[in-house]
Structures are given as structure tokens and as C-alpha cells.
Amino acid sequence: MIRAVIIDDERLARNELKKLLLEFPDIEVIAEAANANEGIEKIDSLNPDLIFLDIQMPGKTGFDMLAELDKAPDVIFTTAYDDYALKAFEVNALDYLLKPVEPRRLADALHKLHLEESRDRETSTDEEIAVNKSLLHENDQVFVKDGERCWFVKLGDIRLFESVGNYAKIYFGSNKPLILKSLNALEERLDEKVFFRANRKHIVNLRLIERIEPYFNGGLLLELKGGEKIEVSRRQTVKFKEMMSL
Amino acid sequence: MQNTNKYYWWLQLGGWGLLVVVLILINVLFRQPIDTHLHLTLWVLVLSGILTTHIFRMVIQRFGWLLLPVEKALPRLAFGIIVVCVLDTFIRISAINWLDPSGINKKLEFSTRFLLVTVENGLCIIPWTLIYYFFHYIETSRKQQLDTLKLGALVKELELKTIKSHINPHFIFNALNSIRALIDENPMRARTAITELSNILRSSMQTEKQETVFLEKELDIVKDYLALEHIRFEDRLNVQYEIAENTLTQPIPPMMLQTLVENAIKHGISKQVSGGTVTIVSTMKDRYHQLVIRNTGRLNKSANDDGFGLISTRNRLQLLFGEQANFNIREINGNMVEAELHIPLT
Numbered sequence: 265m266i267r268a269v270i271i272d273d274e275r276l277a278r279n280e281l282k283k284l285l286l287e288f289p290d291i292e293v294i295a296e297a298a299n300a301n302e303g304i305e306k307i308d309s310l311n312p313d314l315i316f317l318d319i320q321m322p323g324k325t326g327f328d329m330l331a332e333l334d335k336a337p338d339v340i341f342t343t344a345y346d347d348y349a350l351k352a353f354e355v356n357a358l359d360y361l362l363k364p365v366e367p368r369r370l371a372d373a374l375h376k377l378h379l380e381e382s383r384d385r386e387t388s389t390d391e392e393i394a395v396n397k398s399l400l401h402e403n404d405q406v407f408v409k410d411g412e413r414c415w416f417v418k419l420g421d422i423r424l425f426e427s428v429g430n431y432a433k434i435y436f437g438s439n440k441p442l443i444l445k446s447l448n449a450l451e452e453r454l455d456e457k458v459f460f461r462a463n464r465k466h467i468v469n470l471r472l473i474e475r476i477e478p479y480f481n482g483g484l485l486l487e488l489k490g491g492e493k494i495e496v497s498r499r500q501t502v503k504f505k506e507m508m509s510l
Numbered sequence: 511m512q513n514t515n516k517y518y519w520w521l522q523l524g525g526w527g528l529l530v531v532v533l534i535l536i537n538v539l540f541r542q543p544i545d546t547h548l549h550l551t552l553w554v555l556v557l558s559g560i561l562t563t564h565i566f567r568m569v570i571q572r573f574g575w576l577l578l579p580v581e582k583a584l585p586r587l588a589f590g591i592i593v594v595c596v597l598d599t600f601i602r603i604s605a606i607n608w609l610d611p612s613g614i615n616k617k618l619e620f621s622t623r624f625l626l627v628t629v630e631n632g633l634c635i636i637p638w639t640l641i642y643y644f645f646h647y648i649e650t651s652r653k654q655q656l657d658t659l660k661l662g663a664l665v666k667e668l669e670l671k672t673i674k675s676h677i678n679p680h681f682i683f684n685a686l687n688s689i690r691a692l693i694d695e696n697p698m699r700a701r702t703a704i705t706e707l708s709n710i711l712r713s714s715m716q717t718e719k720q721e722t723v724f725l726e727k728e729l730d731i732v733k734d735y736l737a738l739e740h741i742r743f744e745d746r747l748n749v750q751y752e753i754a755e756n757t758l759t760q761p762i763p764p765m766m767l768q769t770l771v772e773n774a775i776k777h778g779i780s781k782q783v784s785g786g787t788v789t790i791v792s793t794m795k796d797r798y799h800q801l802v803i804r805n806t807g808r809l810n811k812s813a814n815d816d817g818f819g820l821i822s823t824r825n826r827l828q829l830l831f832g833e834q835a836n837f838n839i840r841e842i843n844g845n846m847v848e849a850e851l852h853i854p855l856t
Contacts, residue, residue: 273780274684274687274742274743274744275744276687276688276691276695276742277684277687277688277691279691279695280690280691283691283694301783320680320780322746322781322782322783322785323781323782323783344679344680344683344687345679345680362683363684363686363687364683364686364690365687
């Protein structure tokens, strides 16, 4: 069963989509929201698997809403017109439906989702699922918006978080956009088995380290897969060695 | 630029090279000896020719003679040719005097020799200038033709944009989506909604045919439009009409009020979480008919897209009703936007 939330500012549009979804017994619409703030509330409290998201909404757009979430559920965008905004997407498995929604297109979008779902399940074990929900998992995706460009990024693909004032710069592929989150807040939510606080300014992904070298004062220098060189402070080096020797 | 430079050097070297070949052939034909004397003469001719014409080209480019109209360019070029020929003569005579004093025909007076060499130079430099000038002349006119075509396409595109912008696709598809939902929920309302939508589509297609319409007729469309938006926004949209009876037969440009009301929804109401009010006021003043569209929202000055719409609205009004006509938009009290039309009474 897939638990879904519909976010759209028009009551009739939400009703119409609900009616269409009656044809799909494995989708359960557990809540509706009429704007971005309500949407964030519902997502945080209900933790749905999927959201249907309108892009043009009063106050905040659907994109703005996604960027505020700690982790993004699967998203199917709905829009009345072939929006230029949808073209802002660079690389990712995103789907969108044009209103009025064609039932066949809806079926295709949901089918695609099922395929991804089953693929994800193969990779994750029961034990991993049982991990505390507030902790972000490697397979969780975050939505990143940097100016006009948007990405869905799997946390496991991010090799480095760098503190820049109140922001964090995240490194994945050849991109390094900024997100409005402090490094300390991120550290609390990230899985410490994978993401390691190397020093005051950096959190590195342990699975994406290329090389480890000794450094001054008994510290370490980590070279990441993207070529970035990160110094591990002396205090953290002790912790790092402890973790690695296990 | 790079390309024209390449062409220039090919033509420059090729032309002079051809001249050398022809002169040698003539010498062979008339059984003249091919000796150092001839070689020297030819080399001096070619090198000095290339040097002086290259300087000539720099002068032409520096003073932009190619950009002048033909009747202005030709006298300048003619003058240039004379100067270049004389310069070329000086160079050649002094070069030969210095390199090959034995080869000079002693029987000739200096002035005669000077004249002969200058005429000889003229035979090379006049064709050079003609070729140079016409090559550029053809190139420029071809580029101009291309620019005209591009401009034409741009104008067409802009015209198309204005026609298209009369009805916003977002609105059409949202309306259709709402109507589909209404078919089960409220079939009667769905039926009227379809009539309203077809009225709007029809009038947006007819606008190009008339210059002005009665306010009454335009208001019918606006009412249909707002009724459809009300289905979508429900209680988030309030509409108020304050229409003076005696303004109903006033002429206004078709679709202008409609476009302004659409903007009031698109940039005003649809951005407010709790919605707002659209007020349409039409009153008769002393010398003009005043139309006001007021909506909840803020004025977004940075949207350059709208700048175009505002200017074209004002232009359209003034084209139809003269300089007295006016259009303004402003923000009041920080939460209202007011658009105002003044149409002079005739």
C-alpha cells in the first residue's frame, strides 16, 4: 500500500485527482493540503510515501515547499500547463502530470513508481527500516533548489557537506549548490556510520573517500572521490581511527 | 572578421601573383630576356604594390569609407587611388635607383619616368580598389538582407505573442480541470461553466476584427471569466462591480479590461493564501471615462514581462484615443494594486 498526500490549492482539482486514484487500489490518499505550509505539516506528521504536488500555489510554490523538507518523499508534480519551471530539472527521476489528468498518464506515472519501489526494497534490509525514523538514511532523497536549478539527490551520493555561514554547500557529481541548513543541524540528522564530522567546517561521506594520508600534528588528510581534500582535526582523528578499526 | 581577413590575404597575394605570371608570359611571348633586371623590376612592383594597397586598406577601414553611401565613398576612394599611386611611384623609383642603377633608361627625363610609373601603378591599383570595394559592397548588402529577414520574423513573433497572450493557457486548462470535477458534483454548474468558457474563447478569437467595443459587451466576457475563476478559487475570490449606467455604451479596446482582470487574478489573488477581492469601477468624469481595476496583492516591479504589457496597453490606448488617453498602475496601502484607465470623451 502506498500512502499518498495531495497538495493543491483548488478543492475541485484535489477531488478530481482523488476520484481518478480510486481506480488504483494500492494508493491510499491519507490527507490533503491546500497550500505549502499545510503540506509541510501533513508530510512531517504523516510521513507519506508519495505526494501529488501542484507547482503554482499561493504563498510558496511546490518547489519552495520541497526545498524546506528534510527529506523528500516520492513526488509526482501536477500542473495545468507545461511549465517552464519543470525544465529546471537537471538529472532525476521526476514525473509530472498535466491537468486535466489523463488516466493513462496517471497509470504510467504510478507504474514507474512501483518499479523504483521494488528496486529500493531489494537494497534495504528490515533492520535498516527499523532504524529511528528521525534519522536520515543513505537512500533518502533530498530536494535541492539553487536559483533556477533543482535536483533530487540521494543522501548517499553526497560526498561532502561544507559549512558556509548559515548555509551548507553540498557536493555531488559536478554540482555544489547551497542549502539553507546549518552543519550542526545536519549532523544531528545524518547517520554517523556514514557521515563523519571531519572538522568544524566539514562532514564527509565515509563511503566516498578515495585516499587517507597522515597529516600534521597527528591529524589526517582525506581525499574524496571528487578530488576535494579535507583535513581531519586531531580530536576527530582519534574518533575516526576508532571507527575504522572496528 | 577572421574569415574576411583570410579572404583578403588570398585575394591580395593571388592577385599580385597573377600579375607576375602574366608579365613573365608577356616577356616570354615577345622574346625579351628573363634576367636579373626583370626579376628586380617585378619584385619591386609586387612588394611595393602589396605594401601600399595594404596601407590603403588600413586607411579605408580606419575612416569607415565602406560604410558611407556610394556617392560619398567614390570621391574619397578616387582621391585615395591618386595618393596611393604617387606613393607607390616614389617607393618604386627609389628602390630601383638604389638596387639597380645600371638598368635605368638614361634617355628618359625624370618627370617622364615618374609619369610612366604612376600610370603603370594606376593600372594595378584601380582594379585593386574596384575589386576590394565591390567585394565588400556585395557582402554588406547580403548581410543587410539577412538582417531584414530576421527583423521581419521578430515582428511576426511579437504579433503572435500579443494575440496569444489574450488568453492564458493556464486559465483554460485549470478551468477545464475544474469543470471535469464539477460534472459529478454539480452538473448544472458544469453546464453553465462550459457556456462561459466558450463565450470567452469565442470573443478572444474575434478581437482582431474590431477596434473598439462597448463596455457592456466587454463586461459580459469579464463576468464569464470571473465566474469561471470563482469555481476554481471558491471563497478565496470576491468580486465587486461598481458600474455607472451611463458608461455602458462607452467604447473601449476589446480584451483590454479582460487582460487587466486576468492579471489581477494571476498576480494578485492567486498568490494570496487567503484570497482577496477584485473590484471593477467604471465612472464618468468631466472629460473622460474612468475605469479602475483594484485587487488584493502587491505590485511586482521587477517582472519585466509585465513591463512590456503595461507599455503596450498605454500605446494601444493612445493610438486609438489620442494623447489624452492614459493608463497607470500603482500600489495602495501596501496590500492593494490599482490599475486605472482614462479614456477621453469624444
